[in-house]
Amino acid sequence: MGDRWRRIRAIARKDAEEVRSQPALLLPAAAMVLGLAVPALTVLLVVPRLSGESLADAGFTDPGAAAAAMGIEAGRLTDEGLAQVFLLQQFLVFSLLVPIMGSLSLASQGIIGEKQARALEPLLATPIRTGELLAGKVVTPFVLSMALLAATFLLYLVAMSTWGEPGVWLTLLGRRTLLLFLVLGPLVSLMGLLAAAIISSRVNDARTAQQWGALLVLPLTGFFVAQLTGQFLLGTGALLVTALMLVVVCAALLAVGVRVFQRETILMRWK
Amino acid sequence: MVETRALTRRFDDRVAVDGLTLDVGAGEVVSLLGPNGAGQTTTFRMLAALLMPTSGEATIAGTRLTPSSADATRSRVGLLTEAPGLWERLSVRRNLLTYADLHGVTDSGARVAAVMDAVGIADRADDRAGALSKGLKQRVALARAVVHDPQVVLLDEPTSGLDPASARQVRNLIRQLRGDGRAVLVSTHNLSEAEELSDRIAVLNARLLAFDTPRRLREERRAAVVAIEVEGEATAWLRVAAQLEGTSATADGAVLTLRVPDHDSVPDIVAALVAAGARVRRVEPTHATLEDAYLALVRDDG
Numbered sequence: 021m022g023d024r025w026r027r028i029r030a031i032a033r034k035d036a037e038e039v040r041s042q043p044a045l046l047l048p049a050a051a052m053v054l055g056l057a058v059p060a061l062t063v064l065l066v067v068p069r070l071s072g073e074s075l076a077d078a079g080f081t082d083p084g085a086a087a088a089a090m091g092i093e094a095g096r097l098t099d100e101g102l103a104q105v106f107l108l109q110q111f112l113v114f115s116l117l118v119p120i121m122g123s124l125s126l127a128s129q130g131i132i133g134e135k136q137a138r139a140l141e142p143l144l145a146t147p148i149r150t151g152e153l154l155a156g157k158v159v160t161p162f163v164l165s166m167a168l169l170a171a172t173f174l175l176y177l178v179a180m181s182t183w184g185e186p187g188v189w190l191t192l193l194g195r196r197t198l199l200l201f202l203v204l205g206p207l208v209s210l211m212g213l214l215a216a217a218i219i220s221s222r223v224n225d226a227r228t229a230q231q232w233g234a235l236l237v238l239p240l241t242g243f244f245v246a247q248l249t250g251q252f253l254l255g256t257g258a259l260l261v262t263a264l265m266l267v268v269v270c271a272a273l274l275a276v277g278v279r280v281f282q283r284e285t286i287l288m289r290w291k
Numbered sequence: 292m293v294e295t296r297a298l299t300r301r302f303d304d305r306v307a308v309d310g311l312t313l314d315v316g317a318g319e320v321v322s323l324l325g326p327n328g329a330g331q332t333t334t335f336r337m338l339a340a341l342l343m344p345t346s347g348e349a350t351i352a353g354t355r356l357t358p359s360s361a362d363a364t365r366s367r368v369g370l371l372t373e374a375p376g377l378w379e380r381l382s383v384r385r386n387l388l389t390y391a392d393l394h395g396v397t398d399s400g401a402r403v404a405a406v407m408d409a410v411g412i413a414d415r416a417d418d419r420a421g422a423l424s425k426g427l428k429q430r431v432a433l434a435r436a437v438v439h440d441p442q443v444v445l446l447d448e449p450t451s452g453l454d455p456a457s458a459r460q461v462r463n464l465i466r467q468l469r470g471d472g473r474a475v476l477v478s479t480h481n482l483s484e485a486e487e488l489s490d491r492i493a494v495l496n497a498r499l500l501a502f503d504t505p506r507r508l509r510e511e512r513r514a515a516v517v518a519i520e521v522e523g524e525a526t527a528w529l530r531v532a533a534q535l536e537g538t539s540a541t542a543d544g545a546v547l548t549l550r551v552p553d554h555d556s557v558p559d560i561v562a563a564l565v566a567a568g569a570r571v572r573r574v575e576p577t578h579a580t581l582e583d584a585y586l587a588l589v590r591d592d593g
Contacts, residue, residue, distance in 0.1 A: 023395050030392035034378065034385070041380040041419075138374040142435065145339045145370040146393040147362040283341055288302070 027148045031156025035130050039160060045129055049122035049168050056118065057175045060111035064104055065183045075103035101185035108180065108188065112200055113243055113254065115172045116208050119165040120236055123212030126161035128229035131220035140286055150281045158213040165209040173201050199259050207266040212236060214273035221280040292317045292474035293338065293443055297347035300333050307333040309498040310347065315474040315491075317442070320465060322485035323478045324585055325495035331478035332373070334495070335445045338476070340364040352442040366394060369436035371446040375428040379421030383412060383431050386420050387438050394439035406434040410464055426457025433464055437473075444468050446477045450484060462488055486581045500588045508584045516583060517557050519547045519564065520573040531567045535560055548577065550587060 039045050068074050076099035097105065134140050143153070173192070181189035191197065215236060219229045243254065254262070279285065293315040300308045308330040315321045323331045336342040338349060340361035349356040352367040377386050384403060391399035407413040410430040415423060420431060429449065436444060446465065450458035465488055468475050479485050485492055486505045494500040494508075501508060521528060525542035532540035532549055538560065540549045549560060561571055577583075 026395065027393050030389050034381065034389045037385060038378065038380050137376060137379060138372070139376040139378060141341070141372045142370065142376045142390075142432070143393075144341055145365060145368070145372075146390065147365045147395070148393050149362070284343075287336065287341060 024152055027152045028156045032159035035160040048125050052118055052121050053168055053172050056114055061179050064107055074100050076100045097187050098185055101188050104185050104188045105191050116240055118172050119169045119205050119209035120212040122165035122168050123161050123209045124216045124230050126164055127213045127216035128220045130157055144283050150278055154277055154281045161213055162209055169205045196256050203263050210270050214277045217277045218280055293351055295349045298344050298349055299346045301345045306497055311499050313493050313502055315476055317474055318469055318472045319490045320469050320475045320488050322489040322492045323495055324485055324492055329495045330497050335447055338445055339368050339370040367442050369441035369444045371432055371436040371449055373447045375432035377420040377428055377431055382417050383420055384416045387435055390435050391438050396439050406438050410434045426453050429461055443474045448478055482581050494585055494588045496589055496592045500592055505581055509581055515551055516577045517549050518575055518577045520545050522570040528564055528569050531564055
């Protein structure tokens with residue numbers, strides 16, 4: 021292993037051990053997995069059973085057409101199945117909150133923790149380079165965020181395959197869902213990490229950083245509400261465009277992040 | 292091992308270090324003394340390749356400090372920062388192993404065991420760093436500074452805030468570093484510690500005011516300090532003493548302590564005091580301490 025990877029691994033491993041020593045750090049993000057999935061699954065699976073009214077009768081405008089507009093191959097689903105698919109896809113978009121909030125929470129804690137412990141100066145006195153330090157600081161939060169996102173996916177998959185209409189769970193393995201979880205998930209996580217790194221350079225309290233970072237959630241909430249009210253539907257193409265936009269945003273944030281992670285900047289300007 | 296020539300660092304309009312020229316050899320301890328904000332920390336940061344000088348040059352362990360040589364320089368320098376800066380939730384061993392990995396130490400486990408043994412913390416290796424006393428934390432930080440076997444060690448206020456026993460242990464470790472042939476630079480406000488530890492002392496106030504052995508620094512100032520015992524309260528004669536050119540005086544009971552330009556001026560001072568009506572009982576050069584020398588240097592610098 022080259023020196024560069026060894027240094028990145030050293031920082032990532034250290035951060036992982038710090039998280040392991042205080043598992044409570046993971047609680048907010050883990051709670052968000054349940055906080056998003058449980059209400060969604062309640063609406064999809066429990067409420068129709070309790071109320072005796074099916075989702076298909078709830079007045080959605082042609083869920084089959086909506087599913088088709090989102091690029092979902094609905095196949096031979098029942099009307100109830102189509103309505104479940106339609107609603108499930110709305111909730112899946114909201115699952116992207118998990119990697120955003122997980123990244124923000126863990127990364128801001130990790131960076132501000134170094135500031136509070138006054139551990140940055142000795143760290144910078146080693147041969148570690150700016151990019152390596154930034155990379156090392158994002159690895160652990162990224163991996164954990166992805167694990168939480170995977171847990172969210174599995175939760176939906178298990179619930180829908182067990183209690184959903186026949187065939188609905190298969191749509192979770194379709195292009196749109198995989199694009200959400202395998203492309204947009206990592207990108208929004210990266211965006212959250214870079215935003216946390218930049219914000220953390222300017223504040224001394226992890227909660228303040230998380231509050232600023234939470235602004236990233238607003239566009240996602242907007243998407244969710246707009247989709248649910250039928251303003252527009254995010255199909256596969258729109259998701260790809262969103263992914264490209266996120267790549268650009270991440271590149272811009274990375275450029276700023278590398279600047280704020282310069283040794284002299286950290287030593288002289290980080291307050 | 293360390294050589295600086297006209298080393299200067301500016302922050303906007305403020306000059307933090309101004310034309311610093313000094314050298315530190317292998318197996319030598321040099322202390323940096325100076326008031327708060329005199330540039331010691333900035334000097335250390337430049338020598339540790341954390342900050343680049345605005346002008347001037349520094350050569351550390353044979354490598355001239357430039358942006359491109361900064362990584363190599365950092366491998367050869369060990370820095371003990373003012374605060375230990377440990378990862379408090381991690382064990383002592385994990386703290387040190389991380390730094391060993393960052394420095395690319397081969398067989399890091401064995402090296403970490405060796406430095407923990409050297410600083411006397413081997414029995415606390417698996418304890419959380421946050422559970423240690425301040426003195427032990429400082430020892431861990433010292434172990435961290437040398438885990439990569441650097442040729443140059445920079446110690447920023449290594450005994451600050453430690454109890455006397457812990458401070459003594461840290462001083463012994465510094466002697467050990469010198470014994471290992473490393474060049475050691477220590478920033479401290481503890482003058483007796485500087486005198487006890489240092490082969491040479493640099494007095495800084497942004498610029499270098501003096502750089503010599505503790506004995507020579509004291510001796511240079513010795514002839515220029517004189518104690519004059521008079522009858523009655525010495526404060527009565529402060530005004531007369533102060534009128535003499537280049538002289539400053541303090542009074543304590545019957546003793547006037549004067550800092551004078553040179554030894555030859557003492558008869559004139561005594562004559563002036565007698566002419567003004569003072570009855571002089573005793574005149575003697577005092578044993579100037581390092582503190583006298585330091586305070587005079589800083590005061591003269593304005």
